[in-house]
Amino acid sequence: MKLNESRDIAADRSAVWQALLSADVLKECVPGCEEMTGSPEEGFEATVVQKVGPVKAKFKGAVTLTDVVEGESCVISGEGKGGAAGFAKGGAKVVLEDIPGGTRLTYDVDAKVGGKLAQLGSRIIDGFARKMADQFFDRFQQTVEGPAEETVAEAAEAPAEEGEKKKGWLKRIISS
Amino acid sequence: MPKDGGIGASTKRREDVRFLTGKGRYTDDINLQNQTYAWFVRSDIAHGTIQNIDTSDAESMDGVVKIFTSKDFEAAGGIPCGWQVTDRFGQPMQEPKHPILAEGKVRHVGDPIAVVVAETLEQARDAAEAIDIDIDELEPVLDMKAAIQDGATKVHDDLTSNLCYDWGFVEENREAVDEAIKNAHHVTTLELVNNRLCANPMEPRVAVADYSQANDEYTLYTTSQNPHVIRLLMGAFVLSIPEHKLRVVAPDVGGGFGSKIYHYAEEAFVTHASKIVGRPVKWTSTRSEAFISDAHGRDHVTKIELAMDENHKFTAVRTDTYANMGAYLSTFAPSIPTWLHGTLMAGNYTTPLVYVNVKAVFTNTVPVDAYRGAGRPEATFQLERVVDKAAREIGMDPAELRRLNFIKPDQFPYDTPVAVTYDTGNYHATLDKGLEMVDYANFDARVAESKARGKLRGLGLAHFIEACGIAPSNLVGQLGARAGLYESATVRVNATGSISVMTGSHSHGQGHETSFAQVVAEMIGIDASQVDIVHGDTSKTPMGMGTYGSRSIAVGGSAMVRATEKIINKAKKIAAHLMEASEGDIELKDGQFTVAGTDKSVAWGDVTLAAYVPHNYPLEEIEPGLEETAFYDPSNFTYPSGAYICEVEVDPDTGKVDVLGFIAADDFGNVINPMIVEGQVHGGVAQGIGQAMLENTVFDENGQLLSGSFMDYAMPRASDMPMFDVDHSCQTPCTHNPLGVKGCGEAGAIGSPPAVVNAVIDALQRGGYDVDHIDMPVSPSRVWEAMNK
Numbered sequence: 001m002k003l004n005e006s007r008d009i010a011a012d013r014s015a016v017w018q019a020l021l022s023a024d025v026l027k028e029c030v031p032g033c034e035e036m037t038g039s040p041e042e043g044f045e046a047t048v049v050q051k052v053g054p055v056k057a058k059f060k061g062a063v064t065l066t067d068v069v070e071g072e073s074c075v076i077s078g079e080g081k082g083g084a085a086g087f088a089k090g091g092a093k094v095v096l097e098d099i100p101g102g103t104r105l106t107y108d109v110d111a112k113v114g115g116k117l118a119q120l121g122s123r124i125i126d127g128f129a130r131k132m133a134d135q136f137f138d139r140f141q142q143t144v145e146g147p148a149e150e151t152v153a154e155a156a157e158a159p160a161e162e163g164e165k166k167k168g169w170l171k172r173i174i175s176s
Numbered sequence: 177m178p179k180d181g182g183i184g185a186s187t188k189r190r191e192d193v194r195f196l197t198g199k200g201r202y203t204d205d206i207n208l209q210n211q212t213y214a215w216f217v218r219s220d221i222a223h224g225t226i227q228n229i230d231t232s233d234a235e236s237m238d239g240v241v242k243i244f245t246s247k248d249f250e251a252a253g254g255i256p257c258g259w260q261v262t263d264r265f266g267q268p269m270q271e272p273k274h275p276i277l278a279e280g281k282v283r284h285v286g287d288p289i290a291v292v293v294a295e296t297l298e299q300a301r302d303a304a305e306a307i308d309i310d311i312d313e314l315e316p317v318l319d320m321k322a323a324i325q326d327g328a329t330k331v332h333d334d335l336t337s338n339l340c341y342d343w344g345f346v347e348e349n350r351e352a353v354d355e356a357i358k359n360a361h362h363v364t365t366l367e368l369v370n371n372r373l374c375a376n377p378m379e380p381r382v383a384v385a386d387y388s389q390a391n392d393e394y395t396l397y398t399t400s401q402n403p404h405v406i407r408l409l410m411g412a413f414v415l416s417i418p419e420h421k422l423r424v425v426a427p428d429v430g431g432g433f434g435s436k437i438y439h440y441a442e443e444a445f446v447t448h449a450s451k452i453v454g455r456p457v458k459w460t461s462t463r464s465e466a467f468i469s470d471a472h473g474r475d476h477v478t479k480i481e482l483a484m485d486e487n488h489k490f491t492a493v494r495t496d497t498y499a500n501m502g503a504y505l506s507t508f509a510p511s512i513p514t515w516l517h518g519t520l521m522a523g524n525y526t527t528p529l530v531y532v533n534v535k536a537v538f539t540n541t542v543p544v545d546a547y548r549g550a551g552r553p554e555a556t557f558q559l560e561r562v563v564d565k566a567a568r569e570i571g572m573d574p575a576e577l578r579r580l581n582f583i584k585p586d587q588f589p590y591d592t593p594v595a596v597t598y599d600t601g602n603y604h605a606t607l608d609k610g611l612e613m614v615d616y617a618n619f620d621a622r623v624a625e626s627k628a629r630g631k632l633r634g635l636g637l638a639h640f641i642e643a644c645g646i647a648p649s650n651l652v653g654q655l656g657a658r659a660g661l662y663e664s665a666t667v668r669v670n671a672t673g674s675i676s677v678m679t680g681s682h683s684h685g686q687g688h689e690t691s692f693a694q695v696v697a698e699m700i701g702i703d704a705s706q707v708d709i710v711h712g713d714t715s716k717t718p719m720g721m722g723t724y725g726s727r728s729i730a731v732g733g734s735a736m737v738r739a740t741e742k743i744i745n746k747a748k749k750i751a752a753h754l755m756e757a758s759e760g761d762i763e764l765k766d767g768q769f770t771v772a773g774t775d776k777s778v779a780w781g782d783v784t785l786a787a788y789v790p791h792n793y794p795l796e797e798i799e800p801g802l803e804e805t806a807f808y809d810p811s812n813f814t815y816p817s818g819a820y821i822c823e824v825e826v827d828p829d830t831g832k833v834d835v836l837g838f839i840a841a842d843d844f845g846n847v848i849n850p851m852i853v854e855g856q857v858h859g860g861v862a863q864g865i866g867q868a869m870l871e872n873t874v875f876d877e878n879g880q881l882l883s884g885s886f887m888d889y890a891m892p893r894a895s896d897m898p899m900f901d902v903d904h905s906c907q908t909p910c911t912h913n914p915l916g917v918k919g920c921g922e923a924g925a926i927g928s929p930p931a932v933v934n935a936v937i938d939a940l941q942r943g944g945y946d947v948d949h950i951d952m953p954v955s956p957s958r959v960w961e962a963m964n965k
Contacts, residue, residue: 062624083305086220112878115220115285119464122876 001019001089001129006106007137011144013096019144020094022060026063029139031132040065048080050088052113052128053121058084060084086115090129105140105163109133182698183525183915186851193690196345200428201383206397208456211384212241214446215457217290217466218572219306220429222318224311226280230291234306239299239854241453243307244291244445246277252448255441255504258405259511260656261536264344272332273339274504276414276441282311283331285881286538288441288470293453298459316540316879318499320477322536328638331380331503331538340501340510340536340944343519346594353531356492360483364566367902369951370554372475372500372873374889375489375547377684379430380461381470383448389454393421396447400426401682403437404723405659408715409507415448419714425836426712429684434546435470436684437724438507467884470955475500475511479557490527493693495558497534502543509545510536515594515655516551516643516725520874522592523559523602524817525581530593540879546724548863548925551726552642560638560775560930565948568941574934576638577837579604585594589911596643598815600908601843602781610819610841611905620822623942632826633836640820643813644919645910646725650809662809664718664726667696667743670800671782671788675700675707677739680720682712682731685859686921687852688728694848695915696735696958699740702768702780703840718805726919729816729848734913738806747796747957750783753794755831769816791955814910814918818842818929820861824935828943829962832937835865836946840927843919845909855922857902860924866892867925890953919939 009016019025025095027036030048038044044063050056059080068074073096074129079089097104111123111129121128181187194200231243255274264270273279278289291309294300295709315329323327323338325328331338343352357363384397394417400406403424410424414587429436446457461469483492499513518532549556563581567574582603583590590598619635626633646652649660664680677696681688689709697704710716720732743762751769752759767780784791787802821839826832840857847853870890874882883889909916929952936954939946942964947962 033753081308084301112876112880115218115882116464116884118220118285118880118882119888120875122596122880122882122884123888 001111001126002109003130003133004108005075005140006104008099008102008104009021009144010102013071013103014100016096016105016144017141018165021065025140025143028143029136031135046078046080052117053124055085055117055120057082059088082117083114086113086117088113088117107133111114179706182694184288185694185849186691187694187849189687189690191687202428202430203397203399205382206384207212207458208384208386208425211458212293212453213300213458214449214459215292215294215296215304216442216465217304217309218465219278219287219289219311220285221282221311222285222316223314224282225288225314226278226282227310227312228619230308230613231290233308234292234303234892237299237303237306239295240303241293244277244293244449245289245608248277248452249276249448253414253442254275255439255444256409256659257505257510258507259660261510261514262656263341263342263345266519269510270335270503271534272335275656276444279334281683284542286465286888287503287716288543291445293449293457302389303643307348310789317568318539318875318877318879320425320500320537320539322679324535324546325336327395331386332538338538340538340677341504343514343534343536345514348529349531349593353492353494353529356529357481357494357878359482360491361486362484362566362844364482364569364922365479365564366558366565366949367479367854368558368561368949370474370478371555371727371867371871371952372443372544373473373547373867373871374467374873375433375435375473376436376466376889376891377433378433380463381436381440381442382460382468383443383446384456384458385450385863386456388453389449393423394447394450395423395425395527396443397425397427399422399429399436401429401432401684401724402716403682404680404717404719405711405722406443406452406748408907410447412443423713423715425714426682427622427684427929432684433548434473434550438545439568439667440469440473451711453758463886464884467882471506471543471545473544474554476554477542478558480562482567484723488570488572488577488580491657492529493521493527493559494522495532497532498546498744499534499536501536501538502541503538504543506545511545511656512546512551513554513795516860517555519594519596519878520552520641521559521596522557522645524578524583526583526638526763527581528593532594537928541875542881548860549642549922550725553864553921553926555641556638556926556928560640561949563934564637564930564937564963565932568948573606575616577608578637583827597812599812599911600643600845601815601817601818602906602908604733605641606817606841606843607908609903610821611838613839613841613901613903614821614823614837626825629768630828632828632939632943634824634826634935634937634942636700636822636824636931636933636935636938637929638820638927638934639817640923641815642726642922642926644726644816644922645810645814647706647731647810647914648812659721659811661721661733662807663806664720664807665732665739666718666737666803666805667736669743669784669787671785672704672947673706673784677707677736678710678717679732680717680722681728681737686723686724686856687849689854691729691849692733692736695736696740699737699744700780701764701768726921726923729915729917730910730913730919731810733915733917734806734810735806737914738808739804742804742806746802746804747783748784749794749798751778753788754778754782754792757777770937803842811912814845815915816844816920816923817920818923820931822928822931824932824939826936826939826943828963831956831963832957833869833954833956833959835896835898835932837898837901838865838928840903840924841906842904842920842923843906843908844904844920844923845907846916847904848915848917849908850904853904854902856920857924858900860922861928862892862897864925864928865897865932867897868912868929868954870953872953885933
């Protein structure tokens with residue numbers, strides 16, 4: 001499962017970078033995250049509860065940051081063990097660049113699952129991973145940009161994203 | 177005329193009374209006092225090194241009796257392989273250790289690592305969740321051709337490579353075949369994949385073991401097709417338990433299709449664990465677990481070339497096959513792509529030169545072994561597909577090309593160039609019968625009728641041969657079998673004349689309790705209700721090899737006939753004594769012994785009573801009692817054959833294929849119970865259509881099984897099937913077994929896949945599409961893609 005997208009965040013690059021390295025922000029943004037402790041240097045410990053198709057599981061795992069280029073890019077890797085449900089692991093190469101009015105965040109995600117998750121959930125895993133990534137960066141964007149700011153712009157953006165998602169889904173059906 | 181009992185009667189299956197009323201007693205129905213429950217922790221990684229197994233949290237959890245890892249099995253042997261194949265250079269195959277629980281490495285998703293034994297199943301499962309296993313992932317070995325390249329990651333570090341063997345057959349013909357193909361008038365080449373299948377019997381595997389400290393005896397109840405084989409393999413090679421201290425019972429078994437032949441780690445685990453924990457241990461597979469722990473079937477990648485001369489006579493066949501063994505060698509795995517596959521590559525034809533090359537490869541996938549047909553479907557599929565393709569290339573009717581190359585009825589017994597001798601057959605008769613049944617002459621009208629509705633109609637023909645009645649011991653011994661393949665029966669006549677037959681065959685859907693009783697009843701001339709068939713318990717039945725390879729009636733039935741003949745001979749001696757006549761004058765008919773040419777007679781029951789109450793008995797000549805055992809080892813395989821014809825309609829807009837009709841015209845030799853035979857063919861054809869149209873086992877690039885549930889693995893349903901039209905009136909009885917039978921259990925699954933694919937290709941070509949092959953399953957997307965490439 002691979003996906004590659006970008007989004008523009010109305011905050012400067014150092015603010016975005018700081019947020020990426022914050023356990024609190026990550027906890028806020030990882031969908032289903034119950035616990036997140038640690039630091040960028042030591043790595044993070046996370047507990048995430050998620051339901052993939054018929055399989056619901058509590059994943060315990062580690063999140064590490066590698067290939068860190070201060071303020072520019074890093075690879076966020078996570079590996080979660082879900083007990084009988086199997087495992088999920090993935091990495092996102094995140095690149096930040098300055099754009100007028102903020103920062104463009106590009107992410108290149110490679111995720112895989114194993115065990116019962118693959119056995120029972122493989123049909124829906126692509127859509128699931130996309131949803132997870134979308135939710136994560138939606139929340140991340142909101143967290144970084146702040147809640148009250150430019151609600152009009154956000155509202156305008158949301159339906160556009162919905163449309164994009166739908167197109168992606170339809171495209172997948174047709175091309176598979 | 178159909179009879180209402182005995183051989184040739186469509187007697188209703190007596191076992192169905194209990195099966196259809198929910199009164200069957202399966203292994204999971206067995207619950208022993210004080211029993212514990214086992215839950216297996218399995219690898220969810222295809223290939224990796226085990227760094228650590230931390231059971232400390234789990235051990236203190238409620239209800240946990242003991243947690244086992246490979247350390248608890250250091251004294252045990254590995255799961256043995258029952259067949260050693262010698263490669264084309266004269267070297268034995270590479271044979272890795274197959275531990276009961278993973279030692280150091282995991283090699284496929286589903287490889288068992290640890291087991292929790294607990295008071296309840298739920299507690300075992302909960303504790304299993306708390307076991308922390310740290311595995312360093314290694315690159316998974318998945319693609320067979322890449323796996324045997326130099327420098328490829330190895331599944332087993334102690335082997336020289338991932339190549340189990342490189343087998344050539346007949347190796348002496350290699351150059352002659354190459355030469356014949358080089359000089360041929362026409363060569364047809366086909367590359368194909370024989371898709372990996374999961375057997376998916378209705379009843380998952382279960383094992384319950386009970387160790388008795390009082391007499392140091394073990395009892396294992398297990399879902400097996402051959403309890404004696406399990407007792408021998410597990411006792412002698414894995415756990416070092418002598419046979420007299422180990423009883424293996426396979427009670428009612430809900431389908432096997434090959435997947436319950438093998439000795440599995442779970443059986444050895446519960447048997448050993450029962451002694452360690454001092455209580456019975458039970459394991460019941462979940463359906464998810466079955467997908468990743470039952471041996472899979474097929475999985476060949478093949479290139480076949482068929483050479484013919486200017487008169488369209490086949491001159492040579494050359495094949496090149498990669499056969500997936502999975503991560504370990506399952507019990508009979510090495511024999512499937514070799515001796516059960518290469519020996520059938522002559523098919524029904526007089527092709528003088530055949531060379532079969534098979535490279536068996538280890539991969540990080542579930543082990544692969546026999547599945548209904550086992551090697552013979554793979555042989556039949558490629559041969560009947562390439563013959564069909566050849567006919568289309570030279571513009572000849574596929575039926576006519578086959579007829580031209582068939583072995584003729586007067587050529588039997590026929591020595592093939594691939595080591596086997598077909599004793600009897602009449603392929604022209606079955607082909608003619610099939611074409612008559614399908615109304616071949618009027619097919620064009622049906623094509624036009626479909627076309628008028630916007631559909632493409634096609635007809636596919638396949639004519640199969642199989643080698644059944646898997647035996648003879650001296651032959652299979654030369655071919656590498658590490659066991660004999662005879663069968664046994666004990667016929668115990670009770671004092672009042674009723675009979676218990678203890679057979680080494682095992683019924684898990686085949687209806688032996690009915691058909692075997694018909695044979696004995698017919699021989700003695702008593703009602704079949706007087707005969708009971710006992711099977712599936714090593715403490716009751718003589719050493720027998722079980723049921724697979726369509727061998728039960730041909731080998732097990734023959735053993736039963738031999739034992740019954742001994743009974744009749746002895747009973748005649750007793751009858752002669754009772755009637756003060758000469759033994760040579762005694763005749764047995766309809767359960768009455770008579771003295772030839774007189775009106776003197778004694779009934780069967782009088783004789784049997786005399787045997788057990790020997791007040792007036794020839795004690796100086798024969799012993800009292802009436803019980804005989806026979807072991808039967810035939811001199812050859814049996815060779816059922818038949819014409820399978822499929823008619824399909826393809827929707828050109830969607831690529832969806834509908835199977836409109838299916839015809840099976842089989843030659844099974846003599847038939848004991850036509851209704852049971854018909855049912856066997858129905859089941860086999862349904863599985864064959866399943867393989868051709870629906871079923872596929874898919875691993876992703878990490879070795880994760882993606883088709884691991886009934887949501888993802890498309891099992892055939894009744895609505896996918898047409899009405900079957902089945903005939904077995906063409907009969908050339910087997911010449912070397914006393915019943916003249918050939919076996920019918922696998923035929924349906926062997927003959928049907930090529931018939932289906934040939935029909936789809938026929939439909940597309942008639943519709944003007946340039947498509948000459950589609951791999952199974954011929955799903956709508958594959959058909960549509962082929963049409964729109």
